[in-house]
Amino acid sequence: CKIHTLSIFMASLIVDSMPDALRQSRYHMKRCFARFTGMGRRLMKSQHLKEEIEKTIEDKLERSKILGGTIGDIFNSTQEAVVVPPYVAFAMRHNPGVWDYAKVNAENLSVDIITGEEYLKFKEMIIDENWAKDDNALEIDFGAFDISIPRLSLSSTIGNGMTYISKFMTTKFSENPESAKTLVEYLLALKHQGEKLMINETLNTITKLKEALIIAEIYVSAQPKDTPYQNFESKLNEWGFEKGWGDNAERVRETMRILSEVLQAPDPTNVEVFLGRLPVTFNIVIFSVHGYFGQSDVLGLPDTGGQVVYILDQVKALEEELLSRIKQQGLNVKPQIIVVTRLIPDAQGTKCNQEIEPIINTSHSYILRIPFRTEKGILRQWLSRFDVYPYLERFSQDSSAKIVELMEGKPDLILGNYTDGNIVASLVASRLGVTLGTIAHALEKTKYEDSDMRWKELDPKYHFSCQFTADLIAMNTADFIVTSTYQEIAGSKNRPGQYESHVEFTMPGLHRVVSGINAFDPKFNIASPGADQSIYFPFTEKHNRLTTFQPAIEELLYSKEDNDEHIGFLADQKKPIIFSMARLDTVKNITGLTEWYGKNKKLRSLVNLVIVGGFFDPSKSKDREEMAEIKKMHALIENYELKGLIRWIAAQTDRYRNGELYRSIADTRGAFVQPALYEAFGLTVIEAMNCGLPTFATNQGGPAEIIVDGVSGFLIDPNNGDESSNKIADFFEKCNGDPKYWHRMSQGGLKRIYECYTWKIYATKVLNMGSAYGVWRQLNKMQKQAKQRYIDMLYNLHFRKLANNVATPLKERQPSTPTD
Ligand code: UDP
Numbered sequence: 001c002k003i004h005t006l007s008i009f010m011a012s013l014i015v016d017s018m019p020d021a022l023r024q025s026r027y028h029m030k031r032c033f034a035r036f037t038g039m040g041r042r043l044m045k046s047q048h049l050k051e052e053i054e055k056t057i058e059d060k061l062e063r064s065k066i067l068g069g070t071i072g073d074i075f076n077s078t079q080e081a082v083v084v085p086p087y088v089a090f091a092m093r094h095n096p097g098v099w100d101y102a103k104v105n106a107e108n109l110s111v112d113i114i115t116g117e118e119y120l121k122f123k124e125m126i127i128d129e130n131w132a133k134d135d136n137a138l139e140i141d142f143g144a145f146d147i148s149i150p151r152l153s154l155s156s157t158i159g160n161g162m163t164y165i166s167k168f169m170t171t172k173f174s175e176n177p178e179s180a181k182t183l184v185e186y187l188l189a190l191k192h193q194g195e196k197l198m199i200n201e202t203l204n205t206i207t208k209l210k211e212a213l214i215i216a217e218i219y220v221s222a223q224p225k226d227t228p229y230q231n232f233e234s235k236l237n238e239w240g241f242e243k244g245w246g247d248n249a250e251r252v253r254e255t256m257r258i259l260s261e262v263l264q265a266p267d268p269t270n271v272e273v274f275l276g277r278l279p280v281t282f283n284i285v286i287f288s289v290h291g292y293f294g295q296s297d298v299l300g301l302p303d304t305g306g307q308v309v310y311i312l313d314q315v316k317a318l319e320e321e322l323l324s325r326i327k328q329q330g331l332n333v334k335p336q337i338i339v340v341t342r343l344i345p346d347a348q349g350t351k352c353n354q355e356i357e358p359i360i361n362t363s364h365s366y367i368l369r370i371p372f373r374t375e376k377g378i379l380r381q382w383l384s385r386f387d388v389y390p391y392l393e394r395f396s397q398d399s400s401a402k403i404v405e406l407m408e409g410k411p412d413l414i415l416g417n418y419t420d421g422n423i424v425a426s427l428v429a430s431r432l433g434v435t436l437g438t439i440a441h442a443l444e445k446t447k448y449e450d451s452d453m454r455w456k457e458l459d460p461k462y463h464f465s466c467q468f469t470a471d472l473i474a475m476n477t478a479d480f481i482v483t484s485t486y487q488e489i490a491g492s493k494n495r496p497g498q499y500e501s502h503v504e505f506t507m508p509g510l511h512r513v514v515s516g517i518n519a520f521d522p523k524f525n526i527a528s529p530g531a532d533q534s535i536y537f538p539f540t541e542k543h544n545r546l547t548t549f550q551p552a553i554e555e556l557l558y559s560k561e562d563n564d565e566h567i568g569f570l571a572d573q574k575k576p577i578i579f580s581m582a583r584l585d586t587v588k589n590i591t592g593l594t595e596w597y598g599k600n601k602k603l604r605s606l607v608n609l610v611i612v613g614g615f616f617d618p619s620k621s622k623d624r625e626e627m628a629e630i631k632k633m634h635a636l637i638e639n640y641e642l643k644g645l646i647r648w649i650a651a652q653t654d655r656y657r658n659g660e661l662y663r664s665i666a667d668t669r670g671a672f673v674q675p676a677l678y679e680a681f682g683l684t685v686i687e688a689m690n691c692g693l694p695t696f697a698t699n700q701g702g703p704a705e706i707i708v709d710g711v712s713g714f715l716i717d718p719n720n721g722d723e724s725s726n727k728i729a730d731f732f733e734k735c736n737g738d739p740k741y742w743h744r745m746s747q748g749g750l751k752r753i754y755e756c757y758t759w760k761i762y763a764t765k766v767l768n769m770g771s772a773y774g775v776w777r778q779l780n781k782m783q784k785q786a787k788q789r790y791i792d793m794l795y796n797l798h799f800r801k802l803a804n805n806v807a808t809p810l811k812e813r814q815p816s817t818p819t820d
């Protein structure tokens, strides 16, 4: 395949030049490699290697001469190096998704190109030599089933899967017109509640369909454009056509013309448009299992953040788009969207103990809650997302039975969210034979350094053995994967993407993944979410402002007394506010921001700090990370003497009031700061930008794509607090000199949002994926089935055991009762 060839080509270039380059600087390189190997077996990151080189080649001029050439290229593309004396193996990443491996003998500087698999084995030597040398160690290789699936070839095209499968289908149809037979079969199978759609058995061959389309198109063209479909339905039916082509003569004629062209002279645009028009999706199931999934009083609770917001907004957007499509298809069908989550009997004042709850602002969508159940009973309390694995299989069985009952049949599309939702969605989709899309609001693997190699140490707390296996199973079962950004798939120039980190990795003692996923797989599609624009709108829209909240917000920000909702006060109320809001997870780095602020005198003098997150008494938290973060916040406020400068507000659950809160911060001419160590997407970033609040966000993850630095906001480096806090301070200093600057940044953020981040754009894309990948899976049926058998085996023999090893909180279990 092309990418493999490209990769080999680049690798051979490097290997070809590597021995020479090392030889040319033999004296210094021998010393460097001696230094690398001097400390014995270990894993070195790129920064670490550079530091060692700096220490070894002390002469600056000499060093920059060496690093300016091929050796510099090698070290710059190196993500990590494995040291097992006398060898050092390099994992080099030339471009997003393109990796090479080479092993250097530190004693004589000889170079060997090695495969990814060899590199992983070598890496395992650091942790477990016996496992590394065991010929029968478990290897997972999903790539073995994908040999004939076409791949994208350029890093820049990653994430545009849908466009490419239209191209691949076009090629298939052009090279072998008989392959369009699959499309005819697909159309023949389309129906809704027993009623046939598009065509019936009269048109069961390509030739018959082509001929009928010509006749029908001439007939329909003769009708006035707005003639309702019903007026000529019986005529079309005589020729073998059923409902679904359009609601009036114009739409029907267009759809027929597009299909005629696809069958006669296919081109990718027509293929994509035609697939997007097919009446295939009416009933959708969305899985979001963990946390408190509800419509009020839940945000900010542990494990309950952007995913809930995303799904509720997504449902609204999908329902609107479904209704508009159904109308255009000329059908009279009521769609249904069910969001399936966990029922939590001890619901802590939320509605998470209700089985069914209609979704506000929709007409056909609701939440269905299914409890976590074992043979011993129902689990009553909230459970960390890291501990849910033993419950998921039973949950998937219970959900699938209930879904089929409520929908009176199978859904047309299943969407999973996050590891738990995705594995459940995979089980249900493969059981029911339904098209599956998965979404990962964050894959945990990249959040913790070397989480794969260190899995044994981390497993008691995080159960990554289950999580990463579940992720692999789900991403390989999925027909398509929706991502919020490019970086989620393939990272940036210097940082591997979340999915890319699943391409090749090893968990010594558990399994070695030689091909987990391919970042160039056409199943990847970027569809970024938006923010609900009826809640998050610019502070300048005075007539829409929710003035009823303003007294409460005034109290929230400025009152002097501490209470359950806020602590600390703002002595100088004239200063602008820098604001941040997040769950108190370590990765959100709210404590980092507090520390940067505490340390930076200029920033302290220019602005106040307002934080929304968690609550104040660590003993009340059930979440391990939250507890630690709460304690740290108190310590920072104390140590940096932040009294009078900081207001810490507990987690806020009312989105409408939060919208007004962002706008009130904009009224102070303040800014939003998202300082996360890593952020998969970052809904708060687009919420703030939608409100016209200038935004500083982490350059690690999704926000780096949302914000164009200096144009629509600012990017900050969470690993360089001084630089980041100075950047914020400089902004406010500049605004003092030129108040228009603040407004320019506010406008820049809004412009960016309207161009790229709306739910309408999202819903159109995702429904198109549902149709396109439905046909694609049909075209690759045999291969998909073979892969599914492999996945089933992995699930049955491997994952199940891992999941069953996770402890369940026995004490809290209650006898099985009807869902209370
Ligand atoms: N949020 C909230 N109250 C809080 C903390 C967060 O309403 O106390 C909301 C926030 O407005 C956003 C979501 O929760 O809509 C957080 O999404 P984001 O993508 O920023 O982070 P996540 O929590 O999903 O990691």
Ligand code: LCN
Residues within 6 Å of the ligand: 305, 306, 307, 310, 441, 442, 484, 679, 680, 681, 682, 683, 684, 702
């Ligand atoms: C989870 C996250 O961690 C965020 O980065 C996303 O914005 C959120 O889900 C919604 O997708």
